[in-house]
Amino acid sequence: MSLFGASSPPWVLRTSLLTTPSSSSSSSSKFSKYQSCLSPRLLCRAQANVGSDFKFVLHDALDSSGTPTSLAREAREGFCSQIRHLSGIERQTSISINRCVDLGKTALYIAAEDDSLVSHSSVPLPVDAFISRFGDLSMDYCSHYNSSFRSSPESLLDSLENYLYVNKAFRRTNARHHSEPRALYLHSVLTHRSGSPAMLSLIYSEILKMLRLWGFLDFDVEIFFPHDRHSLPRGYHKQKSKESDNAHILTSQGLLVEILRNLKDAFWPFQHDQPGNLFLRAARAANFIDKSNINEDSGFQLASAKAAQHRLDRGVWTSVHFGDMRRALSACERLILLEADPKELRDYSILLYHCGFYEQSLEYLKLYQDTKSRPLRRQPSDSLAILEEDAVEKLMIRLNLILMEDGWSRPSYARNFLGNNSEPW
16 A cells, blocks of 8 residues: 555556646556556556656756766666565565565665766676675674574674674764765765664664574564664564554665655755755745745855755756755655655655756646645645645746746756766765
8 A cells, every 4th residue: 555545646657757638647547447456565566667657857867968877777777676566565564574675785776876976987886795794794793692592582682782883883873964975875884884773773674684584583573763863773572562662663665765865855955054844945945935934044044045056057966065966856756766755746846946847847746736636635734834835836836937938948057957067076
C-alpha cells in the first residue's frame, strides 16, 4: 500500500510528464481497472519500471551543458533496481529484519550518483568494495568478541556497541548541513567513522544482518533510532521492548527517506542560519511570500535568498555555504521515486522554476495539486500550511503566465546553471 492512500499515487500512472490531459487520464483509468487485483508485492513489481517513465530534468540538463552523466545514470538505475522491491509490506519493515532490499547497497548508489555529479570522475564509486567492508567489520567483531555469542542477548548487543563506538570509534555528528556533507554519505562514514544517526543505524543493521546470516544471531533485535541530538543508535532484545520503543523503530523506507531528506536539507540552494521550511525559503527567494507576514525573517535570510537567485542567474549551480542545486535536485528526484510524500513534487517544482525549466516545473506542480484533490487529502489547517498553499497558488499563476507569453524564452541559466564553472564545490 502506498503512503498516499489506498491507491497508487497519480504520478506513478503516467508514462510521461508531458502527456496530454486526455492521455494521462486514460492511462490512469486503465491502470485502476486491474490495480485492485494485485497483491502489494505484485503491485510493487508492476511499478518496477516507473523510474524510467519519469521525465526528470537533472541528467539531461547536465548532458546538454557538456557534463557527462553516464556514471550518474548507472547509479540511479542501481538505486531504482533496489527500491522496486519495496512492496507495501517491505516499506514498513524494520531495517533490522529487512529481507528484500539491500539497504547498504542502496545507500551506496545514492552516494555514487552524487559523487559522479560533483567530481566529474571517469571512475565510478566502488560500491562493491564498500559493501565488503560490512563483512570485514563483522568478521573483525567475531574475532574479538566470539565469547559473546554464548552469553545473553543483552551482553551480545553491549559487546557489539562497544566494538562499534569504542574500538572502532564510530561517532555521531549533528551536522546535517553543508559544513560536513561526508557525514551524510555511507562510503565517507565507513572511511572517516563519523556520521549521521541514519548512517550509524544502517551500519549497525548491516552487521546484524551478517551475524544473522552466519548463524550467530538467534533472537529478534530492534534498533533504537534516536530522535534527540546526542544519542547513538542502540540495539535491544525485541521480546523485552516497551510500547514507547515503537516510535524509534526505523523502517526500510523510513531510513532511505531520512538519508535523502538529510541530503536535500544540506544542499538546498536557499540556506540561512536557522532551520526552516525548505519550500518557503525557495518561495521567498522568488517573491511568492509577502515578507511583511514573515516575522522570523532576518537580514541574513533575505540576503541568502537573493544570493542564491543571483548565482543561478549567473549560471553558478553551487557555492560554499549556499547549497548545491545538482544534489538538491538529485535528492528530490529520488524522493519522488520513493513515493515518500507528495510535497516532494512541490519542492522539486520550485527548484525547476528557479532553474528556468518552466514547463517541467508546471507539470510537477500539477501532479502535486492532483494529490491534494483526492478525497482523503486533508486541507491545510495551520498558518504554515496555509502559507505554503498560498505560495503554491502564486507559483502556479506565474508559471501559467510565463508559458502564455508569446515568444517566451528560457533564461540562459536554464542551459548553463549546471555547467562547468570555477566553483566546483
